[in-house]
Amino acid sequence: MPQLATEKESDLTYAQFKALANSMPNLAWMARPDGWIFWYNDRWYEYTGTTPEEMAGWGWQSVHHPDVLPHMLERWTHALKHGEFFQMIFPLKGADGLFRPFLTRVEPLRENGGIVGWFGTNTDVTEQERDRERLQLLIHELNHRVKNALAQVHSIAMHSLRELKPNAVELFENRLLALAAVHDVLTRENWTKADIGELVRMAIAPAGAENFDLSGPPVDVCPRIASALAMTLHELCANAALHGSLSAPGGRVAIDWSVDSGRRTPMLRLTWREHGGPPIAPPSKKGFGMRLIEKTLASDAGAQVAVEFPAEGLRCAMDIPLTVEVLK
DSSP states (O other): OHHHHHHHHHHHHHHHHHHHHHHSSSEEEEEOTTSOEEEEOHHHHHHHOOOHHHHTBTGGGGGBOTTTHHHHHHHHHHHHHHTOOEEEEEEEEOTTSOEEEEEEEEEEEEETTEEEEEEEEEEEOHHHHHHHHHHHHHHHHHHHHHHHHHHHHHHHHHHHHHTOOTTHHHHHHHHHHHHHHHHHHHHHTTTSOEEHHHHHHHHHGGGOGGGEEEEOOOOEEOHHHHHHHHHHHHHHHHHHHHTSGGGSTTOEEEEEEEEETTSSSOEEEEEEEEESSOOOOOOSSOOHHHHHHHHHHHHHHOOEEEEEOOTTOOEEEEEEEOOHHHHO
């Protein structure tokens, strides 16, 4: 009876082990002391689409990527020789022929100080690897954006303070606030896009939105273009308040935009028209604000910017090519 009870207990224990091993989400296997694999759980065969006969011993090499296998074998042989814990991420080929990354961990099984076998698991880390790659891309993108922002701040500071005008500090602060405002818009959209209408309303708010007439459809642009356009509109507003239509009671600004989809590359046309202010004439010397208006979008987006000075008020026409990058 005691022997029969032991046999039943052994049978029950093995049945429980199989149930546990086959229900776990990991691929699992066991090997002899020399690394010869003699057992896999059902998950291994389901994932690889192989048979026990194909996988016996060292047959597992057939589901390893040939570019990674030599390095993996080198490390696995070292672990076998020295009886050390093994851990490594490498791709395994599935039944569909695709390779996916797996975290492989192998523990030596010891009895009385000696190794009597090895127990290994392979855990699919595809999503973790994708998250890691996305995080790395985000870090690179953040680094790029910070460098661009610092370059913009440097340019604004150099030009705002170069001539040491009485209001140089105010000009510098207002330009930084305009840059910060467009960053707020982009942050709400996870730095993927910005709507032209929102950019325009944000830029004109300090000058009094009631003094503007706006017209245009919803159009999204990428962060690089959004930043350049916001700074351009800020300078146009500042110029209008100092010298243009917004410097006189009753002066107004009309801003309209549209998309010309008939060209090979769709084009966004945005037009700024001032009227109702004092008569104007072309400036004898262009300051930083006017140079920024004429050059920023041209250098950042390949845009064509035309500034005219008819007596009734400044006009600025911007043609921005809407490539896929610019749109999204």
